[in-house]
Amino acid sequence: MARSFVPLITVLCVTLLPLAAMAVGTPFHIEGCVYCDTCRFGFETIATKYISGARVKIVCKDRVTLKSEVVGKAVTGPDGRYKVAIKGDRQDQQCLAELVHSPMSRCHEADPGRSTATVILTRSNGAASTRHYANAMGFFRDQPLRGCASLRKLYLADGDERAI
Template sequence: MSKAVLLVVLCFLPVLAIAARPNKNPFVVQGRVYCDNCLAGFETPASTYIHGAVVRLECKDRRTMELTYSHEARTDSTGSYKILVNEDHDDQFCDAMLVRSSQLRCSTVSPGHDRARVTLTRFNGIASDDRFANNMGFLRDAAMPGCADIMKQYQETED
């Protein structure tokens, strides 16, 4: 009997050790934050990327909507951010979201471009640990000069 118990313990001990060990390959959530200089509601050739903007990654339980993970990061000189996430968030909603802009003249959140959903699980067929969030944007206080010409490029019909 004691040999059987010892055998069972020896079989499950490595499984417990592996489960308690942190993941060697964390997920890397990455994206960019831009300033919509033409108030177009999307990125244009006049859009610039914001250095020093704050982005937060939040994960919530799918059933209870309880916050289970939160981490903030700042964008670099190219407006890019990277957030390392060590654990799998299999049954959770995870969103990258804008917190604040570092530019006073471009600090209003662009409606519909304030958050981006990312999938943080290894059980979905995605081979890479890199997760790319859609770009998120802030609106400038007033459109820059030259935006009328840029917006004409997007007109569907000629006047």
């Protein structure tokens, strides 16, 4: 009976071990976007502008020593999107994408509620993919654009005219 399992175990070892080894050496690919909150609402709207040339960093903090380490940097493309490859499994470290700089004039203040995004950089949680998406992060425009008051009414309308 034990003999019948030998070929099965051999096949599993030959096929699964190389896949596991490849996964360990495969970098994580983090993707996200950076925008200018032109109305200072704290979220993306139809008036949102995506920022080309914004700088982002990926920072991981050890939960025991609390030591932080920058593990990656990226710059957004023309559509405000960035991609960064991160080598190494960060296991139980807390990792964040963080805003660094906006080159857009009059849009430099990081939105405190949208200036970071949690990113997962471990394979120990059962995630099969090495591609992970960070939530969008934003900067506030110095002064809201004209028309933002009527846009706010549109977002608050919710079918109840008294909410305006």
